[in-house]
Amino acid sequence: MTAYIVRRLLATIPVMVVVALFVFLLLHLTPGDPAAVIAGDDASPADIEAIRRKLGLDLAIWQQFVIYVGNLLRGDLGTSIFSNLPVLTLVKQRLEPSLVLAVSTLVLAIALAIPMGVLAAWKARSWIDRVVMGFSVLGFAVPVFLIGYLLIYVFAIELRWLPVQGYRPLAQGIEQTARSILLPAIALSMVYMALIARMTRASMLEVLSEDYIRTAHSKGVATIVVLLRHALKNAAVPIVTVIGIGLTLLISGVVITETVFNIPGLGRLTVDAILKRDYPIIQGLIILFAGAKVLVNLMIDISYVFFDPRIRY
Template sequence: MHSYVIKRLLSAILVMWAVATLVFFAMRLIPADPAQVVLGDYASQELIEAFRHKMGLDLPILQQYRSFLVGVLQGDFGRSMVTGRPVAEQIFTLFPYTLSLALASLLIGSAIGIPLGVITAIRRNTIVDSLGRLFALAGFSFPAFYLAVILLIVFSVNLKWFPVVHSVSQEASLLEHLHKLVLPALSLGLIQASFIARLTRSAMLETLSQDYVRTAHAKGLPRRVVFYKHALRNVLIPVVTAMGLYTGQILGGAVLTETVFSRPGLGKLLVGAISQRDYTLIQSGVLMFAFVVLSVNLLVDLSYALFDPRVKYD
């Protein structure tokens, strides 16, 4: 297992380097001059040149690339071109908000999607199955930002159960954090639940047709034991794999969700950085998203042995 983890870590490092390289050069292909965008249209040429020299934008592209990689390896992501604050400080201040949103939506999606997928598979071609498939289809049809707007109108504007603006200060209590997390997490979690339910149903139907399931029924085991102890355990492997791959979409959905709910987070920070051509902030934010996705997929791979004892990491 140790050799497997080492190989995965080495491959993750290569992927991070590829992402960093791609993002760095992609930023340089944007036609707009970041110095002009930050300073405004009426800035003098001398001021623009001074800003470019201060931020190292006047250096050769390969030298900028080398300085960027060296800074990342040392944990120095540079300073924001707009605010002048250290980028690492801004990212690690807002990252807990995005992480809590992603984890809460993942919890909601799993808590709804897995049981719903199992029930619809067990009661195939019944009214329960039809309603479950309708829910899954509706979830695929609704964009995350559209569902967020509907939830905001219904529960914040009309029912007034939740605040319209979901900004949370660091001094707020845990209860206030959770209260303002409900609607954003629900808007992402319901869509993820439809995806998980559909995948669980398909995997469960395939598993129920296996020989070992028919043997378990023939031995007289209770249906609950056959479904939830024997069949579901094998179903969880593809489901957990898909949930790990879906992490990137959750983070992508968090960008729009945080914007709709005016909630602090990395997604909202990156939207502002892109509009202001803040190279250093964009590069570091994308690297943080890539790191989270790679970490989640590594944990998913290592969790297979928990669901299937036959899995060996050799």
């Protein structure tokens, strides 16, 4: 197992190199010029050129790439062109809101979607199944921003139960944080719930038709025990896989959710940086996102061992 983990971790190195190269080229070959944004609308072409020189954007792309990789190897993600602050500082400022949002969304989605999927499979083709699957289709179809606006209108504007926007850090107390994160987490978890509920249902239906389930029933084991201990655990591997895949959805959904609910997280940092062509921030964030994705995949693979003892690495 240890050898497997080490091998997988070593394999991330070429992945990250390819990601770094790809991101760098994509950004620098895409139209857009941070110098023009800095200079403003009234600036003369000469001013823009002077700013470009100061930022080192007049260098050849390969020279810029060598500087970028050199900095990366020293653990330096660079400095924001606009705020003049290190990218790492900006990431640290934004990490907590994004993590809290992602974890809350995951907890909410898993906690609700798995029981929904189990219930739908148990009562397959009944009205309960249709309601759960209907909800699932809705969760996929309705865009996260629309759900966000609806939640804001009902719970923040009309009922005044929760805030419209903003994030309260954990340092201000868990209750404040929970209140600020509840609506965004609900909005973001919808698509995720839909995904997990469907997968749970499909996986459970397959397991529930197995002989050992029939045996368990004939032995007189309680239905709840059959569902949770016998069926769900054996159906867990595909569910865990889809949770891992769903993390990609979570990253893209975070960008929109953070914008709608004004959560100062990594998603908004990414979008703002892209719109302003703040290259160091975009490059740094994509490297971090790619690294996180690789690590999550590794964790998911390792978790299979716990759910299915037949799996060995």
